Amino acid sequence: MRPARRGWSQPAAKSDVDDVHDVRREPLPSYRKTLQADYGAELETADFAGGGAEAAERMNRWVDRHTEGMIPQIVDSNEPLDPETLAVLLNTVYFKGGWQDEFDPARTEQAAFAMDGGERLDVAMMQRGGSYPHLRTERFEAVRLPYGLKGGYRLLLVLPARGLGVDDLLPDLERYEEWQDELQAKAGSVALPRFKAAVRSVLNEPLRQLGMRQAFAPGADFGGMLEGSPDLQLSLVLQQVVLEVNEKGTEAAAATLMAEGGAAPPSDPFEFRADRPFFLAIEDGVSGAWLFLGRIGRPADGA
Incomplete structure (x- = not known):
């Protein structure tokens, strides 16, 4: 996620979940407890400054591991992350x-x-x-x-x-x-x-059409995630399916x-x-x- 106008996030599901937080903001203890107790999520910190190439590589390795190699990459490590990114939530589902x-x-x-x-x-x-x-x-x-x-x-x-x-x-x-x-x-x-079949989709507009509008607009309430109650909103929901x-x-x-x-x-x-x-x-x-x-x-x- 990014402050104010922008941000990345994804609702966690009962599957493999990873929450990567920027070192500039610490997750609230209550949020950390919910992730670990209710979703079995892994919680990590990363530095998104300077494009976050290392963070992107770590996220790709996590997705590759939890999809048994079917999805080796979810983000392009050659395209820098916005330096204002504060949190990235990843979710994978695997079926064989x-x-x-x-x-x-x-x-x-x-x-x-x-x-x-x-x-x-x-x-x-x-x-x-x-x-x-x-x-x-x-x-x-x-x-x-x-x-x-x-x-x-x-x-x-x-x-x-x-x-x-x-x-x-x-x-x-x-x-x-x-x-x-x-x-x-x-x-x-x-x-x-x-x-x-492999499909990569940006889900912003479909989610808005389904009624999930406030999360993409200024004033979205994600204050229960990070310390300092930063003003966050979603900017990108990306899904890849194989x-x-x-x-x-x-x-x-x-x-x-x-x-x-x-x-x-x-x-x-x-x-x-x-x-x-x-x-x-x-x-x-x-x-x-x-x-x-x-x-x-x-x-x-x-x-």
């Missing part, structure tokens, strides 16, 4: 899940993926059969693929009906709690591109800087083929929470 039933690499073949706009891309299309929770409506087709022996986590895939795009499904996705129980175990086949899906499973990582089983198979098996842009979400099988979610519009092979 092997399929309950792996895709057989021998069945992976080159196939066409129709991107928005009509362009076609050759992709490595993985294929497998089985019994999976599935739903088809006039607007979309959805299927869940479980991870691990117990299926505690799963990959939700939602494919728009032909003539519709992923953006057209936003109202349907917002009503997911209403239709998710309609996913019924059926026999069928799934064809899914092998891909690795997601890799292959025959063995899924590996995903995110770093943010604010600086089933069951029923007898039906007679009519389904065929789910993700050969055009689709929505995906890695979800917790107990709470139903989406850990990672996104739109795959141009698969890039991660193999």
